[in-house]
Amino acid sequence: MTYRVGVDIGSTAAKVVVLDGDELVFTLLEPTGYSSVDAAERIEAALVQAGFPLEECDVVATGYGRVSVPYARKAVTEITCHGRGAAFLFGPDGVVVDIGGQDTKAIVLERGRVAKFNMNDKCSAGTGKFLEIMANRMGVTQVQLEQLARRGHPTQISSMCTVFAESEVISLIGAGTPREDIAWGVIESVAAKVRPLVPSVAGARHFLTGGLCENDYLVERLSAQLDAKVETCPQARFAGAIGAALSVPLASAE
Amino acid sequence: MTTQDLPAIFEEFDESRRAGFINAMNFKETGGRLVGYLCSYTPLEVIEAAGASGVALCGMSNEPVAEAETVLPKNLCPLIKSTYGFAHADKCPYTYFADVIVGETTCDGKKKMYELLSDIKDTYVLQLPQGQGRAWAQDAWREEVRLLKEELERRYDITVTDDDLRSAAEVRNRFRRAMVELYELQANVPPAMSGVEMMTTALQSTFSFDINESIERVESLFEKRRNAYEAGERPISVDAKRILITGCPSSGVIQKVGMAVERNGGVIVCLDDCSGERTQAMMIDPQADDILGAIAERYLAIHCSVMTPNSERMDNTAAMCEKYHVDGVIDLTLTACHTFAVESELMSRKMEEIGVPYLQIETDYATADQGQIDTRIAAFIEML
Numbered sequence: 001m002t003y004r005v006g007v008d009i010g011s012t013a014a015k016v017v018v019l020d021g022d023e024l025v026f027t028l029l030e031p032t033g034y035s036s037v038d039a040a041e042r043i044e045a046a047l048v049q050a051g052f053p054l055e056e057c058d059v060v061a062t063g064y065g066r067v068s069v070p071y072a073r074k075a076v077t078e079i080t081c082h083g084r085g086a087a088f089l090f091g092p093d094g095v096v097v098d099i100g101g102q103d104t105k106a107i108v109l110e111r112g113r114v115a116k117f118n119m120n121d122k123c124s125a126g127t128g129k130f131l132e133i134m135a136n137r138m139g140v141t142q143v144q145l146e147q148l149a150r151r152g153h154p155t156q157i158s159s160m161c162t163v164f165a166e167s168e169v170i171s172l173i174g175a176g177t178p179r180e181d182i183a184w185g186v187i188e189s190v191a192a193k194v195r196p197l198v199p200s201v202a203g204a205r206h207f208l209t210g211g212l213c214e215n216d217y218l219v220e221r222l223s224a225q226l227d228a229k230v231e232t233c234p235q236a237r238f239a240g241a242i243g244a245a246l247s248v249p250l251a252s253a254e
Numbered sequence: 255m256t257t258q259d260l261p262a263i264f265e266e267f268d269e270s271r272r273a274g275f276i277n278a279m280n281f282k283e284t285g286g287r288l289v290g291y292l293c294s295y296t297p298l299e300v301i302e303a304a305g306a307s308g309v310a311l312c313g314m315s316n317e318p319v320a321e322a323e324t325v326l327p328k329n330l331c332p333l334i335k336s337t338y339g340f341a342h343a344d345k346c347p348y349t350y351f352a353d354v355i356v357g358e359t360t361c362d363g364k365k366k367m368y369e370l371l372s373d374i375k376d377t378y379v380l381q382l383p384q385g386q387g388r389a390w391a392q393d394a395w396r397e398e399v400r401l402l403k404e405e406l407e408r409r410y411d412i413t414v415t416d417d418d419l420r421s422a423a424e425v426r427n428r429f430r431r432a433m434v435e436l437y438e439l440q441a442n443v444p445p446a447m448s449g450v451e452m453m454t455t456a457l458q459s460t461f462s463f464d465i466n467e468s469i470e471r472v473e474s475l476f477e478k479r480r481n482a483y484e485a486g487e488r489p490i491s492v493d494a495k496r497i498l499i500t501g502c503p504s505s506g507v508i509q510k511v512g513m514a515v516e517r518n519g520g521v522i523v524c525l526d527d528c529s530g531e532r533t534q535a536m537m538i539d540p541q542a543d544d545i546l547g548a549i550a551e552r553y554l555a556i557h558c559s560v561m562t563p564n565s566e567r568m569d570n571t572a573a574m575c576e577k578y579h580v581d582g583v584i585d586l587t588l589t590a591c592h593t594f595a596v597e598s599e600l601m602s603r604k605m606e607e608i609g610v611p612y613l614q615i616e617t618d619y620a621t622a623d624q625g626q627i628d629t630r631i632a633a634f635i636e637m638l
Contacts, residue, residue, distance in 0.1 A: 064625060079633035103626070114637045119630055121616065121623075 005057040006244030009065030012101030014039045015241040036065025062244040081243030083107045083114040086207045094205035099212045101128045106198040118197045124162045126193030134186040146217045152184030191221040208232040209239035261344035278347040290352035294528040303418035304406040309348040310460035313337035314506035316619035331591045332618040334363045341374045358382045360560040396550035419545045423538040432472040433534040440523040444490040446483045449522020450512045456529045457505045490521050495638045500526035501586035502594045518632040524578040559593035568604040581638045582611040589618040
């Protein structure tokens with residue numbers, strides 16, 4: 001019995017899934033921490049504890065820490081993996097938006113394969129890191145940020161750079177702008193920065209993967225920005241890991 | 255010819271840079287004429303007919319960028335900043351010992367940088383038309399080429415005859431043919447060598463004082479690789495995805511982009527930047543009645559994004575995709591190169607039309623985004 005295992009070590013969170021055939025039988029989510037090598041070791045221990053010793057696992061790694069997983073048979077980029085994972089979760093055709101901790105990607109899926117993709121530039125604006133920094137600056141959790149934003153009024157945060165945007169938020173705080181409005185501006189800024197990355201594909205379905213998939217308000221604003229309903233599900237944060245597990249050839253898992 | 259001292263900073267250089275300076279100084283002291291240039295629009299035949307060596311001064315390293323930014327804006331292309339920074343810091347032997355630097359009005363960043371560069375070095379700027387379409391463009395450019403000839407005649411107190419131009423054209427043609435022959439080895443499936451080796455060879459020949467030496471180097475590499483291939487050697491896997499690199503000059507990112515392609519399952523089979531086949535394949539008839547006009551015509555026909563319109567570049571890239579059995583095209587834009595960045599949309603449409611997968615990447619000479627560049631390139635190759 002061999003399980004197909006996907007390990008996705010992102011800049012913020014490490015995700016692991018185990019597939020038994022095509023069935024998702026185990027998921028694990030934990031902070032990556034300082035070192036992706038340590039994260040890989042912790043994952044190994046967690047797999048063993050959950051009843052999946054490495055001898056029964058065939059592992060593919062992805063994410064920025066994909067080269068730090070010594071027990072993986074190979075590394076595949078997160079772009080390919082999010083594409084495969086989204087095809088598994090949602091269907092073979094559509095546009096995948098993956099908002100990660102430090103990268104945001106838009107991937108066009110055709111018949112389950114990546115047909116083209118865009119990735120944000122060096123700056124972390126429009127990524128999960130942006131929300132994290134802004135929530136910290138405002139002294140709230142990400143869940144609170146979402147709740148505040150829902151009650152806010154349109155407020156512009158226009159800086160393209162996270163550091164400048166942070167200064168902009170500080171100015172807004174200083175000017176006595178209600179927190180709800182600032183939160184509105186923060187979430188809108190992410191949705192607006194994702195938009196130019198997403199190629200317009202007429203009539204396509206849109207899927208959100210990555211760590212923000214349970215942020216309903218962001219999904220709503222992203223749908224508004226893209227002028228298309230964005231579909232997601234709680235498992236979508238594991239899309240990269242699922243795609244990695246699916247990259248293990250089935251033959252070897254027999 | 256007056257002797258020029260080594261720069262004050264010489265003692266701080268490492269061995270190879272010192273050797274470069276000594277080499278250039280010796281060349282000058284033995285009467286060598288050295289003309290720096292930056293762009294493939296610079297008519298090298300005129301420089302060579304004047305008995306001078308043309309050496310490319312395009313900055314290709316991040317090292318002097320911080321120094322350049324003390325004068326130039328940050329948001330400027332790394333090639334321009336690096337070129338200026340090397341001159342400003344006295345760190346490039348060719349810039350330092352050049353008798354004159356020949357610039358051109360190609361992009362806005364370069365043409366304004368030359369005004370500042372002229373504070374440091376003698377700089378002569380060719381006025382390049384912005385398009386090839388107007389009837390006067392050819393006449394204007396021929397006149398510019400003639401003025402360059404006059405400038406060098408005055409500077410070196412010589413006369414450059416038509417015969418000098420004709421022999422220079424013959425030698426340059428030989429060099430170009432050698433480069434094209436080398437490039438064409440990559441049309442084989444699998445290709446005959448790594449693209450990084452091909453790109454490095456193209457780059458080396460721009461730093462040589464002796465064009466005949468460059469010809470020999472390229473010809474001998476060609477023979478070595480061809481003979482090895484004919485003997486059955488296959489240094490590149492047949493599974494490697496065949497990549498064409500187009501866009502901005504790529505010499506400054508051979509490591510960052512070129513090696514990223516080749517360590518992630520790809521191989522560069524066609525270099526489609528201004529040092530590539532697109533430019534090298536254009537020859538000059540040494541027997542043309544008006545040799546100066548023939549030289550001018552050849553250079554004005556080059557397809558760079560500074561020209562408008564420039565649709566022949568896209569057509570040519572499409573033809574190269576077929577000739578080299580290309581699996582995917584990487585369009586390289588150096589940060590803040592507006593002309594190539596805007597034109598990438600047209601290249602993307604052309605590739606869509608002919609059904610060749612396309613990836614645009616924007617980067618500079620710093621290593622900060624190496625991880626992201628690697629991920630993008632690896633994902634692109636996985637997609638092919």
